[in-house]
Amino acid sequence: MASANSDEPSPAASTVNDDGRSEAEIEARMLELLHQFPKGISNKILDTDMPTVNKQIKVNILNELMSKGKVSMFKAAGTQELFWCLKSHPTSRIKGADNEERVVLGLIEEAGNKGIWTKDIRIKSSLSQATLNKVLKALEGKKVIKFVSSVSAPKIKLYMLFNLQPDRSITGRLWYNNENNEFESELVDLLNHQCFEMLQQQKEIAQQKQNEGPVTVRNSSFLSSKEICQVSSDMKLVKFNLTVEDIETILDALVFEGKVEKSTASDGNCNEKVKMYRSVAQPVPFASITKTPCGVCPVINKCGKVGAIQPKMCKYFNEWE
């Protein structure tokens, strides 16, 4: 910082200003002001604080701060006045990053959860395709950004910061692991089991109301998808929020296993239809032939009177308890 002082071109004697502060001190003061006003400082504030400092010096210092990535410049919407404010994530943590990379990174950061498409980056940063590609490769190599594929358009690449979770609208649903796009079967199984337990408990509670008649028993064994979602979220089984739609997909999977029945009912308060679920027993508990070895035999089609597979020497019968 001290050397910068001597290297600065000094337009006349006003570099050393009236209250005797050096460039570095002015910079430090500016940074203090920026911290004080996190929403941004305008020219006016700078003037009131340091009236004696030359405008040119202020501009120079601000420019330098901007190029170091500590400060960014905005234009106020109404008055078209210029503001400067401190950057929350200083991109200067990347050592030796050049301007292009910083610009691109800035844009990607802005996009946040949603990610940004390469074409958008190109438009906003007005870099050429080749340069952009080089920059993106470099940043990826440094593990600062990553790309994800969106469900809506599987061919396009979206870029976002490395440690951010992609938003729901991109991955479509939360069942996919965002690292290698694998289906999260364990999560599904866990939630599946949990929802079924809940419905079973509700059914048992309902059974205790036997004396009030079967209609009451049946109606009180229903749980709406909203209630199930509420309870699941309270239990904090997963890190992120569960929406009603997610729970409904899990409950539909239970319907397809025959354990749960679905029906729609109108909510008491508003007029919309609410999906209700309850645990039911199948009319026939199980197909009796599945209790015999032949019912689940993998080679039943090859079993016959001659050949290696005969009921006379069937080893499944031998092992049957």
Added chain:
Amino acid sequence: MSSYVLSPFNQTCYQLINKYFGEIVGEVAKFLLRRRYGTLFNIKTGTGMSLWDVKRALAVLIHQNLVEFQANEQNPNIVDYSIIYHNAHCLLRYAKYLYTIKRIFGSSEEVLIEILLKIGQASASDLIFQSANKLNEAIDDVKVINPSDLYQSFQRLATENFIIRCPKIVKSNAFVEKVPKLLEFEDEEKFIVPQLEMEPIAKLLREKATQIGEHSDSEIIWRVNHQRFDVELRNVILVNAAARRVDEKAGHLYHLILKLWREANPAEARASKGVSHILIKDAVRKNDGRSPMLMEHFDQYLRVLCEDSTGLISRTGDSRGGQFAVNYADVFENLACAILDSVVLERFGTKALRIFKLTRMQKFIDQDHMQKLAMVSPKDAKTLSYKLMENNFLKIKELKKGTSNVGPVKSFNLFHVNLPEVVRGVLHSSYKCLSNAMERQTHDLTINKRLLERHADFEKTLEQLRGEDAPDNAIAEFSQSMTVADKELVAKILKLSDNLTLAQSQADETILILESYLKFHSMPMPMFYSMP
């Protein structure tokens, strides 16, 4: 003896006949099962047995209601014999029949049915006489059983349609026909019991006669009504389904309603006629002693059963408080689907079940949607759907898309389930399961015959010794005459034999439901629901 492989259904029928009636009858039956129709000469050459044997076998089969005859179309002087397939299969269910009768009526009716099943066809007096003899032997009492009780039991069985009259021979005076024609009775007359005098029978019983000899109604012959027993077994399944879906009292209610439906429609149809609310309520009130809570919540139970998705009751009209009927095709479709789901679950796993059920509910679905809705990973979805296809649970239908003639033709591949076909497939494997169990059982018992006989003798002698209060060391010494290993082997064989018997009746349960589905599914739709 010709050697050929029978289809699983025919194989089970052959095994049953073989088991109960012996080899000679079995061979004749096998020939007829395969050939469907056969004349006397055909059977003789086909089976390679003597004419005398074939004639006796056929006589047995006809008397047991397993074979029927009719004049050949081309040459009316020759008789065509054919197997009654259903009755042959029902041989398996005789034990269940006895249990059902005992449950509904009592032990005297059970004895009547037992004797009738054993003989095949008999007149009322003969049947009563023989049952009385059997009861006498069993009870070992000085007092002789009063045949009037049995006569009343007989009448009860006839009113409930569990026994039915055999068709009578038409006696035409014009000329004697070579092939006797049989005439079926009208529906009402089939169950009318002739007036009988019990005194002659009582006299014979007192004299301890073994045969009844000449009696007045020897021309009126009765046999067991298999259809009625089928209906009864089916009703048990339906009542259990109702009990599982709602609760026990709903099961009772459904049982009563089934009775009412049966009274309203004697013939078997795809859907029953409606029964009014008032009638049902009356029936429940009469039966109030058994389940008082049923009366209290009667309307609620009826409503819950109606709204249940299995389709056990459906409301068909509003007159007289509401008309309630059942569509057997729908109910059995749901039951058959439950069976299929269970089979898929046991054979392939939960995920495969999800895929199967969702394809069935969605009618047509493609691979992507299937994977999303079933919540399985794409790789699993592919393997399981192809596995199901391999085993004929799923089918693919191709729809071409686009009309461009350039380049490869793209097409949709949609999965769907053809329910009757899948049911037939599972039915086929159920029959196979049944015949395998029977084959293994007979094989085991024949191979180990000597060992089992030795064991039986051993047990008998041991009992005798114990009965005679022989000294302990003598008993111990004798019990060592059979080695521990032998005893273990015998225990193992007997256990497997029991399991196999159980397996046979379990396979039969599944077969009953699937067959009922196919039967009702193929019946024509009713034109309209008739008014009461």
